[in-house]
């Protein structure tokens with residue numbers, strides 16, 4: 001293999017690795033395809049474990065845009081917060097385990113520590129990036145300082161904003177408008193690296209090509225890095241550490257710089273509920289199954305084991321689930337999705353099936369009473385509808 005072929009191989013490998021990213025369980029990846037349509041991915045098609053999944057984005061920019069959202073990683077209520085998400089959309093659910101309850105009056109310290117959020121020194125949740133801990137640290141600090149009646153209203157207001165479809169469209173429009181020129185420069189660098197550089201080196205040889213390829217490359221990387229710092233400060237003003245680290249990477253690594261828009265788009269919609277983002281991006285045919293998953297998760301929650309929950313923690317979960325469910329149902333009405341259809345019994349897939357799990361829709365024979373996959377949730381009888 002010649003030096004030039006090695007160069008192509010290395011560039012191709014680096015471009016490929018830039019398209020892979022890890023998402024902790026429960027994150028919903030909205031991936032733009034080559035057709036410019038959006039797909040929601042709840043779990044990886046290839047690699048994953050009990051903590052998360054390896055996802056990919058379309059390798060040809062600018063079509064490969066990705067947004068990652070997830071439901072709140074904890075539940076909040078008038079009494080306090082508990083480290084238990086109420087609607088994890090991963091098909092395998094959230095890893096179980098004991099959860100910690102914090103009363104509002106007992107919260108003395110909330111710290112965003114990189115990808116972790118700590119309350120009174122204890123970890124409340126761990127995320128994929130520092131953006132989520134920063135957002136929720138500011139929110140919890142504010143809520144814990146408010147008087148109780150005002151706190152509840154403010155909490156409801158923040159939840160309402162996470163389902164605000166108009167605000168979502170405003171954020172998307174603002175992002176597209178502000179980043180359009182810069183994204184074009186990044187796409188240009190990608191074309192320069194993958195097409196122009198190998199072609200020119202092939203035609204003229206290493207040394208003659210290097211004389212003008214190197215200044216052109218440095219100019220583009222400097223332009224992208226300066227633009228990145230400006231835009232990152234605009235969209236994520238509190239994430240100073242991440243901004244510095246990424247700027248350093250883009251100033252030194254040309255392939256990473258060509259994918260710099262990903263680092264702005266992935267966390268952009270993190271404050272919105274996944275269903276709100278789905279309603280804004282997906283076609284109605286793709287929205288319906290995701291909406292049904294969200295609704296079943298809230299309507300038929302996985303039964304909690306008594307030893308993993310305190311009475312206070314369970315009460316917080318019930319209140320928070322009820323708040324989220326009412327907003328989900330309101331959004332479903334707005335997009336003309338009728339939940340009554342999902343309440344109906346499924347058609348038995350086998351004549352021996354007499355009951356089903358209303359949460360995961362698995363079917364069982366007469367002897368079964370609970371679904372073990374859904375935390376021993378009681379089964380419902382299959383009722384054949386009369387045509």
Ligand SMILES: [Zn+2]
Pocket residue numbers: 357358359360361362371372373374377
């Ligand atoms: Zn089930």
